[in-house]
Amino acid sequence: xxxxxxxxxxxxxxxxxxxxxxxxxxxxxxxxxxxxxxxxxxxxxxxxxxxxxxxxxxxxxxxxxxxxxxxxxxxxxxxxxxxxxxxxxxxxxxxxxxxxxxxxxxxxxxxxxxxxxxxxxxxxxxxxxxxxxxxxxxxxxxxxxxxxxxxxxxxxxxxxxxxxxxxxxxxxxxxxxxxxxxxxxxxxxxxxxxxxxxxxxxxxxxxxxxxxxxxxxxxxxxxxxxxxxxxxxxxxxxxxxxxxxxxxxxx
Amino acid sequence: xxxxxxxxxxxxxxxxxxxxxxxxxxxxxxxxxxxxxxxxxxxxxxxxxxxxxxxxxxxxxxxxxxxxxxxxxxxxxxxxxxxxxxxxxxxxxxxxxxxxxxxxxxxxxxxxxxxxxxxxxxxxxxxxxxxxxxxxxxxxxxxxxxxxxxxxxxxxxxxxxxxxxxxxxxxxxxxxxxxxxxxxxxxxxxxxxxxxxxxxxxxxxxxxxxxxxxxxxxxxxxxxxxxxxxxxxxxxxxxxxxxxxxxxxxxxxxxxxxxxxxxxxxxxxxxxxxxxxxxxxxxxxxxxxxxxxxxxxxxxxxxxxxxxxxxxxxxxxxxxxxxxxxxxxxxxxxxxxxxxxxxxxxxxxxxxxxxxxxxxxxxxxxxxxxxxxxxxxxxxxxxxxxxxxxxxxxxxxxxxxxxxxxxxxxxxxxxxxxxxxxxxxxxxxxxxxxxxxxxxxxxxxxxxxxxxxxxxxxxxxxxxxxxxxxxxxxxxxxxxxxxx
Numbered sequence: 067x068x069x070x071x072x073x074x075x076x077x078x079x080x081x082x083x084x085x086x087x088x089x090x091x092x093x094x095x096x097x098x099x100x101x102x103x104x105x106x107x108x109x110x111x112x113x114x115x116x117x118x119x120x121x122x123x124x125x126x127x128x129x130x131x132x133x134x135x136x137x138x139x140x141x142x143x144x145x146x147x148x149x150x151x152x153x154x155x156x157x158x159x160x161x162x163x164x165x166x167x168x169x170x171x172x173x174x175x176x177x178x179x180x181x182x183x184x185x186x187x188x189x190x191x192x193x194x195x196x197x198x199x200x201x202x203x204x205x206x207x208x209x210x211x212x213x214x215x216x217x218x219x220x221x222x223x224x225x226x227x228x229x230x231x232x233x234x235x236x237x238x239x240x241x242x243x244x245x246x247x248x249x250x251x252x253x254x255x256x257x258x259x260x261x262x263x264x265x266x267x268x269x270x271x272x273x274x275x276x277x278x279x280x281x282x283x284x285x286x287x288x289x290x291x292x293x294x295x296x297x298x299x300x301x302x303x304x305x306x307x308x309x310x311x312x313x314x315x316x317x
Numbered sequence: 318x319x320x321x322x323x324x325x326x327x328x329x330x331x332x333x334x335x336x337x338x339x340x341x342x343x344x345x346x347x348x349x350x351x352x353x354x355x356x357x358x359x360x361x362x363x364x365x366x367x368x369x370x371x372x373x374x375x376x377x378x379x380x381x382x383x384x385x386x387x388x389x390x391x392x393x394x395x396x397x398x399x400x401x402x403x404x405x406x407x408x409x410x411x412x413x414x415x416x417x418x419x420x421x422x423x424x425x426x427x428x429x430x431x432x433x434x435x436x437x438x439x440x441x442x443x444x445x446x447x448x449x450x451x452x453x454x455x456x457x458x459x460x461x462x463x464x465x466x467x468x469x470x471x472x473x474x475x476x477x478x479x480x481x482x483x484x485x486x487x488x489x490x491x492x493x494x495x496x497x498x499x500x501x502x503x504x505x506x507x508x509x510x511x512x513x514x515x516x517x518x519x520x521x522x523x524x525x526x527x528x529x530x531x532x533x534x535x536x537x538x539x540x541x542x543x544x545x546x547x548x549x550x551x552x553x554x555x556x557x558x559x560x561x562x563x564x565x566x567x568x569x570x571x572x573x574x575x576x577x578x579x580x581x582x583x584x585x586x587x588x589x590x591x592x593x594x595x596x597x598x599x600x601x602x603x604x605x606x607x608x609x610x611x612x613x614x615x616x617x618x619x620x621x622x623x624x625x626x627x628x629x630x631x632x633x634x635x636x637x638x639x640x641x642x643x644x645x646x647x648x649x650x651x652x653x654x655x656x657x658x659x660x661x662x663x664x665x666x667x668x669x670x671x672x673x674x675x676x677x678x679x680x681x682x683x684x685x686x687x688x689x690x691x692x693x694x695x696x697x698x699x700x701x702x703x704x705x706x707x708x709x710x711x712x713x714x715x716x717x718x719x720x721x722x723x724x725x726x727x728x729x730x731x732x733x734x735x736x737x738x739x740x741x742x743x744x745x746x747x748x749x750x751x752x753x754x755x756x757x758x759x760x761x762x763x764x765x766x767x768x769x770x771x772x773x774x775x776x777x778x779x780x781x782x783x784x785x786x787x788x789x790x791x792x793x794x795x796x797x798x799x800x801x
Contacts, residue, residue: 116756117755119748119752120748120753139751139755139761140755140756141756141757141758141759141760141761141764142755144755144756144757144758145758149756149761150756152753155753156747156749156750156752156754157751158750158751158753158754158768158771159771160770160771160773160774160775161767161768161770161771161774165767166754166757166767167757169759169763169767170757170758172757172759173757173758173759173763188775197553207771224757228757228758230552242461252510260391272685
């Protein structure tokens with residue numbers, strides 16, 4: 067059982083405060099959704115937790131199983147078990163998905179340990195079967211010329227292979243049509259387990275119809291202003307973000 | 318004969334595992350020099366006496382001595398090409414260079430006959446057991462003589478001649494004299510003249526009509542004495558319809574003073590023949606690598622240069638193809654990696670001299686740290702020709718803000734019936750790409766080397782398997798030290 071604790075976190079971009087005191091705990095096996103309008107700091111939260119160099123954490127802490135990740139480089143955080151599914155994944159021309167994942171898994175092995183290639187491909191193909199991804203996919207360069215749906219499936223495949231303790235999913239539904247959304251959601255659902263905690267960031271309730279969260283948090287101006295179960299998402303959908311603004315945000 | 322032994326002046330082996338990776342083999346074993354007694358030594362400096370000494374040691378025919386002496390005159394008369402090339406050339410001290418060293422052995426025929434200390438070198442270079450057997454087909458040049466040269470049975474049964482330059486000129490003058498110095502005339506440039514004066518080593522290959530050599534012929538070169546210039550001379554003739562691939566990998570131990578490598582490579586592809594010449598150059602960072610490489614392609618023939626430059630202090634090399642027969646094809650695929658203190662000045666030349674000829678140039682360069690890469694291209698299609706095509710792509714990748722890249726394409730295409738296409742790009746590895754890869758658990762250095770390997774990936778695929786794996790590892794090693 068693992069635990070990701072975000073404690074009174076404050077994040078700035080340059081001089082501008084974006085996240086202003088956010089506290090949240092996610093445990094293994096739980097799926098949390100953070101909802102909120104654009105510009106409220108949801109993506110900033112995800113990137114700051116992952117260690118993006120453009121985001122400065124001005125106060126607060128992020129603990130993974132009780133240990134602060136803040137002194138760690140992004141790659142150390144990743145190897146410790148934090149995975150960020152990007153809203154806009156980078157293209158890496160010439161680097162195939164298979165080679166990229168292989169390098170990422172090799173990076174998790176100890177000094178002098180060599181990846182077993184046969185075992186690796188076996189596992190890769192079984193994950194691809196699970197996620198219903200065509201095997202030809204692995205020879206394509208990472209995200210290079212991918213459609214929106216392909217990029218998101220590529221993120222889910224990486225998540226499946228790297229088996230993180232916690233996945234931060236940043237607007238995984240953005241840019242997807244309804245079919246692509248269903249495929250991606252099926253993939254995430256297939257990966258749900260007692261060993262994985264998920265923090266889903268989304269603007270719309272739509273995604274939550276496919277990936278049903280255990281907890282829903284409403285974010286506004288850099289803070290969580292209301293938490294509840296999945297019914298909160300429906301209530302939010304019905305009442306709109308004006309409801310949050312008028313009733314939930316302290317004047 | 319000289320009693321000077323080069324080992325006396327050699328520095329202690331340097332146990333550096335990163336800076337001077339060895340091409341072709343285990344990279345941790347590259348920085349050493351092995352003890353070797355030189356039986357023949359032309360001393361330092363260049364004069365008529367030096368040239369005469371080299372020629373006499375090699376027991377050459379009078380016409381070759383004549384050729385050498387004429388070349389020396391041309392070398393001395395020619396100015397440094399610093400009006401267009403880098404001023405760094407002026408730092409070469411020709412008086413401090415040794416132009417000829419040899420242990421005086423005859424080229425070896427079988428593995429058993431190879432001296433133990435040279436076998437030991439292969440061992441230290443980490444050549445695996447199965448590859449040592451493979452070396453039975455290898456022309457390995459230790460210093461200025463081929464210490465080991467054995468044409469595989471299959472190759473010689475096919476009538477292929479694969480010898481060193483001395484033996485080629487001595488034993489087969491009727492074959493080699495016709496083309497020797499014809500593709501690249503002595504006076505082509507200052508360094509081709511230098512090579513013509515003092516050349517030793519290198520391969521002379523003749524592939525008879527219609528013979529297709531199944532496996533690549535290989536050569537390893539290394540410089541193993543301080544201040545010792547290496548001036549190998551290679552001439553490959555593929556007779557009508559013949560096909561051959563030649564690969565050379567260069568390794569050199571690290572020395573504190575500059576060394577000079579100045580080779581001349583001439584390729585002749587007769588009607589319908591195909592020659593592919595692959596180089597992975599990884600000289601240590603104090604070597605001036607000034608090489609002239611050119612091929613002639615007759616009717617329906619193809620000459621293809623695959624050229625990869627990772628090492629050296631300064632490389633100046635522009636492999637070229639003269640497309641002399643109709644429908645001839647020429648291609649240069651080039652990768653250059655310039656790290657701190659390095660300047661890779663590379664490119665390609667395509668001279669169209671017949672109708673329906675096509676040429677293709679793809680050049681990719683990576684500049685790291687304060688490294689500098691320069692692309693110089695020459696494409697010439699005169700207006701008297703028709704249906705000639707050239708495609709040139711040059712892509713540069715800059716790793717950080719102090720690195721530098723320049724592109725000087727000179728394309729002269731005349732006439733209404735010819736076409737040319739030129740594309741160039743300069744890109745950077747973005748911070749977002751690096752973050753993306755680090756988020757998957759790769760260190761910054763690993764992320765960078767993956768991005769760089771991706772950049773050259775489509776070209777590396779053209780390399781034979783063992784070279785592409787090697788190249789990938791070399792790039793990884795180069796990138797490791799470039800971040801943080």
